[in-house]
Amino acid sequence: MSAESAVRRIERTPPAEIERVRKWIFTEEYREKNFARQALVVNPAHACQPLGAEMVAHGFKDTLPFVHGSQGCASYFRSTFNRHFREPAPTVADAMTEDGAVFGGQNNLFEGLENAYSLYKPKMMAVFTTCMPEVIGDDLTAFIKNARLQGHIPADFPLPYANTPSFNGSHINGYDAMLKSILETLSAGHQSQGGDNGRINLIPGFDANTANYREYKRMLKAFDVPFTLLADISDAFDSVNDGTYRPYPGGTPLEEAAEVLNGKATLALQKYSTVNTLKWLGEAAQGTVESLAMPIGIRNTDAFLLKLSELTGKPVPEELKAERGRAVDALTDGHQYLHGRKFALYGDPDYLLGLVGFLLELGARPWHVLCSRTTRKFEKEMKALLETSEFGRGCTVYINRDLWHLHSLLATDPVDGIIGDTHGKYLARDHSIPLFRVGFPIIDRINLHRLPLIGYTGTLNLLTQLANRFLDIQDETCEDQWFEMMR
Secondary structure, eight states, rough: HHHHHHHOOOOOOOOHHHHHHHTTTTSSSHHHHHOOOOOOOOOOOOHHHHHHHHHHHHHTEEEEEEEESHHHHHHHHHHHHEEEEEEEEOEEEEOOOHHHHHHHHHHHHHHHHHHHHHHOOOOOOOOOOOHOOOOOOOHHHHHHHHHTTSSSSSSTTTOEEOOOOTTOOHHHHHHHHHHHHHHHHHHHHHSSSSSOOOOOEEEESSSSOHHHHHHHHHHHHHTTOOOTTTTTTOOOSSSOOSSOSSSSSSSSHHHHHHGGGSSSSESSSSTTTTTHHHHHHHHHHHHHHEOOOOSHHHHHHHHHHHHHHHTTOOOHHHHHHHHHHHHHHHHHHGGGGGTTTTEEEEOOOOHHHHHHHHHHHHEEEEEEESSSSOOHHHHHHHHHHTSSSSGGTTTTTEOOOOOHHHHHHHHHSSOOOEEEEEEGGHHHHHTTOOOEOSSOOOOOSGGGGOOSSSHHHHHHHHHHHHHHHHHHHHHHHOGGGOSOOOO
């Protein structure tokens, strides 16, 4: 065989065929084929379990996240947090390689734990897995027990751990598994039999907006009630720049978290990212355990503050009532710019429920609501929420679908705006629709995680972001005779 015949020549697609396909993927015919696919996933709007587990670990004081798996996975988690928060995400990994894939990762774990404990001096390490140890069946429970027995780590050192396979669930499942493990570990032996300690435990759930955590703390302080925020990433991912590097800036104090079962009450603001944690707390905690919708918008914030008032026996503080009045005034001034506009939303289930409620308050229409990995329970709850308003009529909910499915929805049933994370910017560009960046990750804009989205202040921020962008578009696209000073 000659050298020439062995060479496979590149066949270039004719420009006319490229143009034909480009137009075809915007058609109803293509949408039908797109929604018929089952095995292939294109641009899912979720991350993997261990990423969620790592974020929990960063929320506890003097805690070092420990990845049992490959170095590449650890780098992915760290770089994602780096890009979203523009802050370091100090994490270690036991760097399993081909040997670990064949013989198991116990020796990697032993060496990694010993080195991390000696070098970085944490008060707790939170261990979680990636795909490799999960696929080969590493017994994390036995490995950690052996590490203590063989003296690689002190017998009394807190070492919560969670199995977080990347090929199953999503970041919110990993968040849930790690949070439950940390609280179980720290609270062991601390349960009081003499009544509650008067504290309110607040669980924000997987929320990558550091300003939201500060807003929760500000509202709780206004009630003048002792509280514990589980887990508090506000300083870990929004720390001061004063020339001193702090490997463990902020976080929930371990001694406070150890008292979680003795609290007066526990409130979770994201039930879908805390399913197993809430189940365990409901069985083990002395106080009441409840979940509420994320306090996005007026109605959800009202419900949150009224619940705090009920639990504490104190009236809603006057300063928060005044904030509500200003937020309602702002909505009255600005709802006209959003009334009747259609939106496509994607993201985590709890965020979507909060955002959809907010849009309905404005008279906007959450036309396409897409959650790329969730349950029928969420679908049912979202549809019920849409049915509470005339502006939810005709809106659709799609679960376990990806952003390429959303492409077909936008092509065949257009909307006025998209709400979601950075991954939607390609859809926004292809369909000439503005993208309002909410969620995780946001890696192409700065400081959005420093603006609260919850509470009355967050309501004002969301309204301002949405309305002003539409006013910008109007100014940028209108004819000269409609280019007005006053909008």
